[in-house]
Amino acid sequence: MGLARYVIVRALLIIPTILLLYTLVFIVLRVLPGNPVLAALGTKNIPEEQLQAIMRELGLDKPLYQQYIEYLVNFLRGDMGYSMVVRGRPIASDITDRFPATLELSIWAIIVSFVLGVGIGYVAGRSRSSIVKHLARLYGSITYVLFIPALGLFLQLVFGLWLKVLPTGDRLSPGIYIKPITGMYTFDALIQGDLVAFIDAVKHIILPALTLGLVLSGPFTRLTLDNMEKVMESKIVIAYRSRGIREEAITRHVFRHTLIPVVTYLGLQFALLLGGAVLTETTFNWPGLGTYLVDKIMYRDYTAIQAVIIIFAFLVGLISLITDVLYALIDPRVRYQ
């Protein structure tokens, strides 16, 4: 009851944010540059008539406000227009091809960062040694500023070239085939019970997920550690102890409290995750939205760039909604406000 209403309210509140981001992206990409078609074709010696024809084809001849509205309406219907460079290619189908790869990478990276970050913070939080706590904090601030391509290439050198145990790019080895269901190969292979393909897919995702996950894990460590310390000194712990509850159970309950700020942070972390995914994908030739975006940047394919960035805006809105809901699930006080 309370939860459903809460979710609906939050969902409605996300809409203005998404609209604002859309407007922003529209302004930056459509209003700022000169003639996008010229930029895309990279030449100025096109007959005026042909230029007009292309502009009309792409809907760029209409007044800006009309473009603004039509683009949004079409976008919501799943029509993201056509590529400027590969003419006649609908962008929506490119994106549906690429999206699962990015989603799969993100899911594994979040899992890695959560397990590493919260795990290290939890262990350090329970430890009585101040050196361990110091090291955990240092881990948190240093992993946070690792440069993803540098870390990724370093891992490729070590595990791919020197130890030769893991592949350095792509999602599957040549010759391995997985029938796409979700498009996320690790999960698809599991669903189909194909062990060989599963191991191959896992081998390919280890390094990218580790790279991205490691960089994202730092803030989790610090948050978990700080909050464990704070909550372990709180009166709730004394109260539990005064009832004879055993320490393991208390730690478990307390851990839930430390998760509140961690989950709130998850939402902010997602912005980092998307940016990091672009770099990770480029570093590992991972065929997701990030490499797609970078490819399109090379060709100045504005319609495609715009579509990807707006997709990201929607994802940000969606994720902030999901974190709100998670938050409400953990903390009952939120639901009833």
Add this chain to the structure above:
Amino acid sequence: MLIVEDLYVKYYTRRGTVSAVSGVSFTMQKGEMLAVVGESGSGKSTLALTIMRLLPRNAVVERGRILLDGIDVLKLSEDEMRRIRGSKVSMVLQDPFTTLDPLRRVIDQFIEFLMEHGLDRRSAEKLALEALESVGIPKTLAYSYPHQLSGGQKQRVAIAMAIALKPSLVIADEPTTALDVVVQKQIMDLIDTIKRGGTSVMLITHDIALAIERADRIMVMYGGEVMEIADKGTIMSRPLHPYTQGLLASIPRLGSDKIPESIPGYPPDLRNPPKGCVFHPRCPYADERCRSIKPQLIEVEKGHWVKCHRVVKA
């Protein structure tokens, strides 16, 4: 049933060692309510936490013995102590807003507590509901989250948990200070009923008027030491310690236009307690002996103990 002998507790801090409890001795009988009265910082909570063995890590029990129904509490292993907490001795904490975990339903916390002490889930739930019912918490509230309860209701839940397993001793550390006046009375009435089952109650308060109204006996603490112990009537009619007299004089009285006097001066710095009697810097009668020699706690008449050079054993 509770015997505390010559108890010394210190806190080690970066800025020195705090002697929070120094040489405290007293006894409590089955089914009586003892009020521990004293200003802020007099060591009341430290005493309570020592009995519960819940002192923070920087605290050390330097000396002393605590016997609860013949069990030497300070000698128990951590696990044995844990099993006693909540079943043989339990505590009602000052702030009801922090005693219950806000993330879990009241009933779940109650059931967890009872199951920790050996009940199975079914009987735990049944007992929890009965215990809550007996303190006036209906079933619907039992199944809700703590933030849906008022402060008074939360304190009722805390009391229900404290008495559910019929402990020999319940320690209530300022159980009503966070509540408004009307609710305070209801909660105190509830605490009164605890005694009926033969449970002893240690009521910790800085309010001597409340102590006189509710308790059977009163123990006055100052600077980590016991200044005076006697039954309520004796404290009211023949208070012997100047500090007790000061506390009594500070009670506002209905129908009297005498302005209640507060005791001048400040509580001692327990990192560096005064030589001689801890109370001497604030004592109107202090003389040379008080400044140099620490007085002993002596029994001036049966059950009436005082720590002051001015009283001599009758």
Add this chain to the structure above:
Amino acid sequence: MNINPYTGIGLAIILAFVLMALLADIIAPYSPTEASGNVLEPPSIHHIMGTDNLGRDVFSRIVFGSRTILMVVFLAVAISGALGTILGLLTGYVGGAIDRVISFIMDSIYAFPSLILAIALSVALGPNPLNAAIAIALTYVPTYFRMIRGQVLSIKSEGFVEMAKALGLPTTRIIFRHIFPHLIPTLAVVFSMNSADAVLTEAALSFLGLTVQPPTPDWGFDLYKGRGFILAGAWWMLAFPGGMITLLAIGFALLSEGISQSHAVKSFE
């Protein structure tokens, strides 16, 4: 005065790089843009960091490359710091509808991945170092804005601001003379943390080819090119540019860690 070890190490790293940039002409043994050896030579006494695929000295490119990244980073942090602080001070102080609208816009931008926003801006503005700096600066305005505004709101309610108002002091004077000085310590922490972020964003834009045009030396772009020679085993084309980026970012991160620790300690005492 007792310097926090983190602050010390962080500052030392940053200063070393600043010196490297200033004295590049003296330090670099070769031209960064012309071949000075064979192609893909591993590190040796002649080329301590080896040579790249065009026979250029990697060390010299690293030394000159520090100029690009430091310039972009300092410019970006200065612009975003100034813009964000001024906006935060004004809207926080004035309050009302303007404050709500601007805060909403800033919060939305803040939630958006800053790297992707910087990419979009760089693409729109055109790839060169100045535009990269502007793109990075714009994406970080909300960081300063949110922090400053929050502080202004809490300081505003304190006595001395009320008093200044009662004395009829002009608003700008109250803001800059009486509120701003209180924000400087927090700003120092945010500046250094933000510099670390800006280093990473600059390197990322370069890595994606959005900052400089070849043959200008630039760590991020050099790393991207080095990536093509990983199978040739030319680890030095990756390790040095990548290592420098990471080291510089760690320098700023340690500095901010150090400053915030000293502050935490102070506020306790």
